[in-house]
Each structure stands twice: as structure tokens, then as C-alpha cells.
Amino acid sequence: MRLFWRPPVGPLAKRGFHNLHAFDMSSKMLDVAKQKNIYKKLMCIRLGPEGLDIPDDTYDAVMMTGAAGLAHIGGDCLGEFIRIVKPGGYVVMDTILKHLVGIEYNGRSWDETLDDFLMAGRWVTVTRRQIENSFNTNEGMQYAFRVK
Ligand SMILES: C[S@@+](CC[C@H](N)C(=O)[O-])C[C@H]1O[C@@H](n2cnc3c(N)ncnc32)[C@H](O)[C@@H]1O
Structure with a gap:
């Protein structure tokens, strides 16, 4: 019998990213x-002001999609994202614009917190832009920051 293993195909896998961890507070x-x-x-973690049980400089990048927003994830998690990403790595996020209000x-x-990390020299901006019809016709925001 011959067994075939097909590598998973997704937007990240297609670009060569295979060593992926996921976290969410919802099992x-x-x-x-x-x-x-x-x-x-897969890690069941609530992102918030409490520190994450993850060592410094663990990841090449953190991506957060559709989760930043009031009653979801706010600016309190950003310092932890920076801490767990290696210097030169990336924090990439997108969300619905109106949810940031x-x-x-x-x-x-939210914007002031992003700017505070810029002013503190913790990251530099790669992308910070508004997108029309991003999520179900909602306007969205896309961000990428390179950690220093
Ligand atoms: C709109 S869903 C997006 C899910 C997924 N990222 C996607 O793009 O399909 C928002 C997710 O954020 C998670 N979430 C909200 N607040 C959270 C927090 N403080 N810590 C961890 N996860 C949180 C929710 O459990 C939910 O799965």
C-alpha cells in the first residue's frame, strides 16, 4: 500500500510558511x-493586559485577523505581540474599521497606542491603510509593523 501525504494548502502555506501556531480564547x-x-x-489564550506565557523573541511574525475591536482585542495586547516577536519580525493585523472606535x-x-510604540522606537510602520469593502463590504484597516 502506498500512502500519500499532501501538504496543507492555504495562503500562508503557499508562500512557504508551515511552522504555524494559533491562539484564540474560544475552544x-x-x-x-x-x-x-x-x-x-493550538493554544487557548485570552489576549489582554496579562502577560502571555510565551518567551521573548519566539516568533518571526504574529498575525491577527478580524479580532481587534471593542469587546474583542484592544491595544493592551500589542506590547506582548512585540515582546514575543523577534527583532526584525512582523506584527500584521487587519480588522473592521468601525470596530476600532x-x-x-x-x-x-487604538491609533494612539500604535503611535506610542512608534514613538518609543519599538516598531516601524510597513503598512497602515484603510481598505474599502474589506470584510462583507465594511471598511477595513490593514497594518504591518516591523519590530525593532
Ligand atoms: C471575528 S473572529 C475572527 C476569527 C479568525 N481570526 C478569522 O479571521 O476567521 C474574532 C475572534 O477573536 C477571538 N477573541 C476575541 N477576544 C479575544 C481575546 N481577548 N483573546 C483571544 N481571542 C479573542 C474570538 O474568540 C474570535 O474567535
């Missing part, structure tokens, strides 16, 4: 992620 969403058969590790962390809005 149901992690079940959905598991079915994709592309993640080597009202986010506040330490008295700073």
Missing part, C-alpha cells in the same frame, strides 16, 4: 482552526 474557534490541518500548535487602553485610543 470552538480553535476546533475550526484544527480542522484546517495547518497549525502545529472606542478602544481605549491606559487612556489611549
